[in-house]
Amino acid sequence: MDKVRLIEKLNEAISLELGALLQYNQYSHVITGPERRIWAEFFEETAEEAFKHAKKFASRVVALGGTPAVEPAPVKQTTDLQEMLANSLEVERRAVKVYTEALSFCEDNPAYRNILEEQISDEQTDVEELEKYLNQIQRATSSSSQRKSEIA
Template identity: 40%
Template sequence: MSHEAVIAQLNECLKHEWTGVAQYSQASFIVEGVWREVYAKTFMDNAEESFGHAKLVGDKIVALGGVPAATRNEIKQTRDLQEILQNSLEFESKAVEMYTKALELAEGNRPLVIFLENILEEEQEGVDEFTKLLRNSETSVAASVDSKTA
């Protein structure tokens, strides 16, 4: 296991988590209408989860002898709830991919593997949750709008 390769991948994960803090916070701020009450807290909870992961990963990078990244990737933002949910699913899926790669690089270091598996499990839960939220959501939103205009 190369510490340099693991640190580099963990820094990519860290930049992704910083992106999550901004992207999910922004989504919680701009979600409007009848769905605001339902989703604003969900998005803020996800921002807080990303921040928690950023803290864990940043500390691990330092423990391995590296310097944590202080930058983030570009955020995706929109006022369209369907797009926000789709962006969220894509974000969580990318996190699963990134932590899986970090796990491969950590092979042979059991404590680091367990550390990464714990984060990966939470990221996969995010994929599962946004997948369920998106399932039939266009139909549900359209039905809600139709019932109000009828």
């Protein structure tokens, strides 16, 4: 296990989770319109999930002898639902990538390997959920603009 590089990578993941926490929390507040009822709750729950992940790996970084990161990754601001979901998908894809990189530094340690494999699987589920939401929304948007052009 390469402790130094693992700590570094986990700190990158913590920053990403802290940025995600702020981004999701912001989206839960600024989302408006008829779909607010559904999406506000979704973003709120996802923010809590990101916070849980940040805490989980902060505790691991300390156990490994490091200092957990406190600087959040940059937040992308928007009030457009489709952009919110696209930005969320970007964050979750980055999470899969960063945790996969972290895994490469601890493959010989069964406990850490297990923790990271589970984490990657969780993040991958989030990626797939967001892809499903986005597909549906993009289809709805393109068919409504097609209808508009047919009328015009």
